Amino acid sequence: MKKTTSRAAIVPALNFHVWQPCNMACRYCFAEFRDTVPQLSRDKTLLRDRALVVVREAARAGIEKLTFVGGEPTLCPWLFDLLEASKRAGMVTMLVSNGSRLTDAWLVQHAPLLDWIGLSIDSLHATTNVIVGRSVDRRIVPDGEFYRNLAYRLTSAGIRLKVNTVVSAANWEENFSDFMAEVKPERWKVLQVLHVAGENDAAFPACTISAEQFGAFISRHRALVRDGLLVPEDNEAMTGSYLMVDPLGRFFDNASGAHRYSSPIWSVGWGAALAEIAVCARRFEARGGVYDWGS
Numbered sequence: 001m002k003k004t005t006s007r008a009a010i011v012p013a014l015n016f017h018v019w020q021p022c023n024m025a026c027r028y029c030f031a032e033f034r035d036t037v038p039q040l041s042r043d044k045t046l047l048r049d050r051a052l053v054v055v056r057e058a059a060r061a062g063i064e065k066l067t068f069v070g071g072e073p074t075l076c077p078w079l080f081d082l083l084e085a086s087k088r089a090g091m092v093t094m095l096v097s098n099g100s101r102l103t104d105a106w107l108v109q110h111a112p113l114l115d116w117i118g119l120s121i122d123s124l125h126a127t128t129n130v131i132v133g134r135s136v137d138r139r140i141v142p143d144g145e146f147y148r149n150l151a152y153r154l155t156s157a158g159i160r161l162k163v164n165t166v167v168s169a170a171n172w173e174e175n176f177s178d179f180m181a182e183v184k185p186e187r188w189k190v191l192q193v194l195h196v197a198g199e200n201d202a203a204f205p206a207c208t209i210s211a212e213q214f215g216a217f218i219s220r221h222r223a224l225v226r227d228g229l230l231v232p233e234d235n236e237a238m239t240g241s242y243l244m245v246d247p248l249g250r251f252f253d254n255a256s257g258a259h260r261y262s263s264p265i266w267s268v269g270w271g272a273a274l275a276e277i278a279v280c281a282r283r284f285e286a287r288g289g290v291y292d293w294g295s
Contacts, residue, residue, distance in 0.1 A: 010281040011243045011279055011281050011284050011289070012062060012063060012064040012065065012290070013063065013064065013065040013066075013067065013243065013284075013289060013290075013293075014058050014063045014065070014066050014067065014243050014244070014245065015067045015069050015096075015242055015243065015244045015245070016051075016054060016055075016058075016066060016067065016068055016069065016082075016244075016245045017031055017033065017069050017070060017071065017244065017245065017246050017247055018051055018068050018069070018070065018071075018073050018076050018079065018082060018247060019070045019071040019072065019073050019075050019076035019079075019247060020032075020033045020036055020037065020040055020070070020071045020247040021070070021071050021072070021075055022070055022071040022072040022075070022098075023072055023075065023098075023100060023101070023136050024072065024098050024100070024133060024134055024135060024136060025133040026122075026132055026133045026134050026166075027132055027133045027200070027202070027203040027206075027207060028132070028166060028168055028193050028194075028200050028203040028204075028207045029133075029199070029200055030194055030195075030196040030199045030200055030254075031069070031070070031071070031199065032199055032200070033071075033199075033246055033247055035198070036246060036247055036248050039248060040247060040248065043248075047078075047247075048077075048078040048081065050248075050249045050264070050266040051078065051082055051249065052078075052081065052082065052085055053249070053265065053266040054245055054249050054265050054266065055082055055085045055086055055089065056085065056089065057265055057266075057269070057270040058089075058091070058270075059086070059089035059090065059091055060270070061270050061271075063091060063243075064091060064092060064293075065091065065092040065093075065094060065293050066086045066091045066092070066093055066094070067093075067094040067095070067096060067116075067118070068082065068083070068093070068094070068095050068096070069095075069096040070096075071247070072097065072098055072100070072101070073095055073096070073097060074095070074097055074101040074102065074106065075101070079095075079110075080109065080110060080113070083095075083110065083113035083114065084113055086113075087113050092115045092116070092293050092294055093113060093114050093115050093116070094114070094115060094116035094117070094118060094162070094293075095110075095114055095116070095117050095118065096117075096118040096120060096164060097117060097118070097119065097120065098119075098120050098134065098142075099119050099120070099121075099142065099146075099147070099150050100136050100140045100142075102117070102150060102153070102154070104153065107153065107154070107157045107159075111157040111158060111159055114159050115159070115160060115293070115294055116159065116160045116161070116162055116293065117154050117159050117160075117161060117162070118162040118163070118164050118189075119147065119150065119151065119154075119161070119162070119163050119164070119185075120134070120164050120165075120166075121142075121147050121163050121164070121165055121176075122134055122165055122166050122168070122170075122171055123170070123171045123174060124143060124144035124147065124174065124176065124179055125143060125144075125174070126141045126142070126143040128170055128171055128174070129141055129142055129143070131170050132168065132170050132171070132207075144179055147179070147183070148179070148182060148183055151183040151185070152183070155184075160186055160294070161183070161184075161185040161186060162185055162186060162187040162188070162189065163180070163183075163185045163187070163188045163189070164189045164191065165188065165189070165190050165191065166191050166192075166193050167190060167191065167192055167193060167209060167213075167214055167217050168193040168207040168208075168209060169193075169206065169207050169208065169209055169213075170207070172209050172213045172214065172216065172217050173216075173217075174217075175220055175221075176188075176221060177220075177221055177223070177224065180221075180224060180229065185229070186229075187229065187231060187291065188224065188229050188230045188231065189231050189233065190217065190218065190221075190230055190231065190232045190233065191233045191238060192209065192211075192214045192232075192233065192234045192235050192238070193207050193208065193209060194235050194238055194239075194254075195208070195257075196254055196257065196258060196259060197257050197258035198258050198259065199258075199259065211234065214232075214234055218230070218232045231287070231288045231291075233287050237283065237286065237287040238254075238287070239254055239255060239257075239283075240253060240254065240255035240278055240279060240280045240283055241279070241280055241283035241284045241286070241287050241289065242254075242279065242284070243279050243284075245265065246259075246261065248261075248264060249264045249265050249266050250262050250263065250264050250265065250273065251265065251273050251274055251276065251277045252277060253277040253278050253279060255277075255278045255280075260277060260278075261277075262274070262275075262276035262277050263276060
């Protein structure tokens with residue numbers, strides 16, 4: 001596919017929140033998109049085709065890495081189609097998942113289309129995961145052993161492993177050093193819990209941590225920072241530094257502390273929609289947004 005020049009090529013990685021529902025209820029989730037539910041219900045027969053338009057437009061615009069997120073993206077009925085289209089267009093593919101649905105059968109079907117999986121791991125303790133909402137109706141309550149087994153299955157399937165951890169009041173004193181040494185992800189992104197107005201208001205201020213507490217968590221894992229594995233992102237680094245698309249196919253940003261949306265990409269085109277939001281290439285690069293993700 002021939003790529004055209006656009007502002008998106010300055011930020012070569014896109015996070016596509018392809019599916020709004022989730023089977024977990026993390027208290028501090030900043031991507032619930034509850035306001036989109038009525039239109040998603042009305043337009044449900046159009047969502048697959050519109051999502052495929054976003055994938056094609058991303059490839060034409062010069063996006064190199066396309067990350068599918070949610071909600072929980074494994075719930076999306078046409079995720080396979082989106083991954084297939086992304087690989088056909090030559091983009092690196094990544095999936096960010098809570099891990100609850102990554103069965104052996106799922107991996108057999110999807111692994112050939114996936115370069116990376118980012119596992120969302122906020123705690124290695126079942127009790128903490130229940131407190132923060134990272135469980136499935138108390139039936140699936142992840143702990144360290146759950147994540148160790150899952151990481152082994154992912155890497156055995158030939159998928160590169162990344163871990164995402166949100167540091168909040170519930171887990172800022174936890175130590176992941178031994179776990180990371182055992183599962184050996186290629187990248188560990190550590191995020192300071194972020195309040196986004198209209199998305200996770202009910203979780204704050206209870207979940208908030210100070211800059212000092214976030215710094216203490218990073219310092220506890222300083223050997224992993226030196227090794228280049230741990231990539232910290234405080235609230236300032238996270239704001240205005242991501243190129244993101246919501247489940248309705250619109251760009252959105254968090255530069256003002258709340259979500260601001262563009263017109264739909266599938267309606268007005270990539271360039272026109274992109275001009276309606278703000279993403280800072282300098283912030284993207286400063287937070288380590290460009291790394292060896294392969295091609």
